[in-house]
Amino acid sequence: MHSTHQFFLTERSLYILVLEPRTGLAQRDAEYWLKLIETQGGGSPVIVIMNWSHGRRWRVDEVKLKRKFPFIVDFLPTDALHGDGIEELQRCITQTVEEQMQDVWLTFPGKWRGIKNAIAGMQDNFLTYQQYTDLCAKHGESDPAAQADLAAILHALGLALYFGRDPRLHDTRVLNPGWVTGGVYSVIRAPSVAKNDGQLGVCDMPQVLREAEEQKVIEASDYPAESHQFILELMRAFQLCYASEEESNHNMDDGEAKPCRYLVPELLPEFEPExxxxxxxxxxxxxxxxxxxxxxxxxxxxxxxxxxxxxxxxxxxxxxxxxxxxxxxxxxxxxxxxxxxxxxxxxxxxxxxxxxxxxxxxxxxxxxxxxxxxEELELTGEGEQWISVRSLREVEQPENPTQKLPVQPDGTAEVNVPQELDKLVPAEARAIDRDPATAPIPVRLFVSYAHDDERQLKRLDLMLDVLEQQHHLTSWRDTRLIAGDEWDEEIRNRLEAMDIFLFIASQTSLVRPYIKDPELKRAKERREAGEIEIVSVKLEPCACDDDAYLGKLQRLAPTFKSVAQAPLKSTAWEQVRKDLLPVIQRVRARKNAAMNR
Structure with missing residues (x-):
């Protein structure tokens, strides 16, 4: 059930953490739950209860816990069976709300109260955002910003779950928290999914829900067929699973890949393989x-x-x-x-x-x-000696490479600091970190691609992250090619600001009208004016080499017919990274020369 904590631990809440001494692990349990509350609850106030204290008070390390988690209000002994300490708990709750939870006293418009009551009493397990805004308008709240603010408040109150405008969750935004956690719990505790090493598809959801109903976790009838993929996409959005396979999408009307298989890491095999x-x-x-x-x-x-x-x-x-x-x-x-x-x-x-x-x-x-x-790095040499990476970065002096430094578990060692850090970060990047004034001029890269190919570009994103950290490349690509006015303006602005245009050639990108104009059209104009460079990556077998213009462009990783046809795709993407380096250097040299004129 750990995975569902993020659905019901919210900010602006008062938490009651109940501990009991039966397992002998109260201190560990306290630190675990307090860390979760700190992470998910934004440091909301917590009252820690030591239950089972009737006639035999027991304690945890209160000083240590309050030092680590300063949002703890108090530690109170209780005994729920006999009623000991309940009145003191009630007084503590009242005092905490009055003194530390100022949001409780914020003005709440009458029309918002009507909306809140309607949401709290709804029989449906989920609403589309449009249905929610219609409900708001019915009660007199038609301002879109106010509607979004109220949705966030309802989320904090635990009356509904609101996920903003995450595109992966389609049009469903306001939900019954119990319905969501029940659906997610059904998947992560499904015997059939565990038996299949954590893999499932939408077609497996009826079986998953039947198993959960047999375990008396949910009522399967509460989860109609149209909600099955939503539950899995919700889990994907919250990093509880990922799409391990997607349907071929070149002929799909909506131009968007549909996951057909998912993998849930919590249901992977338990033991490490040989x-x-x-x-x-x-x-x-x-x-x-x-x-x-x-x-x-x-x-x-x-x-x-x-x-x-x-x-x-x-x-x-x-x-x-x-x-x-x-x-x-x-x-x-x-x-x-x-x-x-x-x-x-x-x-x-x-x-x-x-x-x-x-x-x-x-x-x-x-x-x-x-x-x-x-974060610690094990030093090269005999014996197990670890040293903080942060400490190494702080003491590095190229003119004095070897230094005597404290190491874990104890003692000191002669450490060649640059040699150890070379395992993690190139020397050039570390030099810039030590003196940011020496940072080179940023180079801006625009990635032109078809949204259908987005899942295949995860490795490209990782490569560009590395180039950003090590070579000050600033890359940009939109997450959806929507021809709306706002996106159109942003894309056109980026086309004017770019130094390098990277075209991802695929069967789909070659026929997308928006990629042809304005993206490729403007890139061609600026290249002919000597302002930018254009390079391409052939993602899959396609006709880009036969195109009169694209066929003449510099292609990255040209030794591979395409990334998809490479024996090892990561090798092709690594070559893309290496081939981009001289392009970045040429552009930077040109920009430096222009500045020095």
Whole structure:
């Protein structure tokens, strides 16, 4: 049930955390739940209850917990069976609401109250956003901004779940929280899905729901057929699963790929498989030490990086990621709050690229989950010696490479700081970090592609992230080619600001009218004026080479017939990255020359 916490732990709430001494793990449980509340509840106030205290008061380390989680209001002993401490709890709740929850006293328009009551009493499990706005208008609230604000308040109150304007959730926005959690719980606890190693499709949902009904979790009739894909897409939006296969979409009327198979990481095989790689001797070894390792961290990481794990081993507590000739093992330890990353294979540059992609995804997850683990690098040499990556970055002095530094688990060591950091980040990028004034002129890249091909471009996004971090390339691509006025204006502005136009050639992109005009048309005009460079990537077999204009353009990774036809797609994308580097350098040299005139 850990995966559903994000649906009902909301901000601007008062939490009552009830602990009990039977398991002997109250301190651990307290830290786990308080960390979740800090992450999902935005540091909302918490009253910690030590239940089962009738005649034998017990305690947790209150000083430590209040230091780590300053939003704790108080620790109160109670005994629910005998009623001990309940009156004191009531007084504490009242005082906390009055003194710390100012939102309770905000003016709430009468028409909003009518909408709230209507939502609270609705029999339907979900509303389209249009139905919600119609309901608002019926009660006198027709301002779209106010309607959105009220939806967010209803979400905070726990009366409904509101997901803003996430396009993956189609038109459904306001839902019964119990209906959502029931649907998600049905999937992540389905015996049939677990038996199939976490894989399922929309066609499997009737069986999943029948199993949940047999377990008395839900009523299957509450989930009509039209809601089945929505539940899976909701899980995908919240990084609880990913689309492992999609239908061929070149002939689809709406031009959008439809997932036909999903994979739920929490239902992967439990145990690590045997692998031939010598991970114990990997040249790059990182570990992350957490105060509490949330159960949802690794499943979400597996979802975020699934483009790198295609065909590689993955299980509930670990995954192998691949990029060109380099491989990485990411594994969570079951007996301590630590995550390990081992990287081997390929040359140093390829390993750096893979490490950069993984570290960026972990950093993003840590930010989302409001965690600050200690990142440590194992030093080259004999024995197990670890040192903080942050410390290495802070003390690096190219003129004084070797320094005596404290290491874990104890003692000191002579450390060649640049040599160790070269495992993670190129020296040029580190030099810019030390002195931002030396940063090169940014180069702006525009990616022109068909939305149908978006899932195939996950690796391109990862490559562009690496180029941004290491070579100050600023890339841009829209997430949907919608010919609306707002998007049209934004795209045209980006076409004027770009330095490099990257065309993703596919069967679909070659026939998209909007790509032909204005995108390719304006790129051609600016190239002929000597303002930009145009390069292309052949995503799949298509007629781009036969086109009178496109066939003459510089194609990245030309040794491969197309990315799709490469023996290893990641090798083709790595070549795309390498081929982009001289283009970036040419553009930057031209911009520098123009500035110095």
């Amino acid at each position: 692998m031939p790689q010598p991970w114990d001797s990997a040249p790059v070894r990182l570990r992350y030490r957490y105060e509490v390792l949330p159960p949802g961290l690794l499943p979400r990481f597996i979802v975020r990086t699934h483009a790198l794990s295609d065909g590689a081993p993955h299980w509930r507590h670990g995954v192998v990621l691949r990029h060109a000739e380099a491989e990485a093992l990411i594994r969570a330890e079951s007996d301590r709050p630590e995550l390990y990353l081992f990287v081997l294979g390929g040359d140093e540059e390829t390993r750096q690229v893979l490490v950069t992609m993984i570290r960026r995804e972990l950093e993003a997850l840590h930010t989302e989950m409001r965690m600050q683990p200690v």
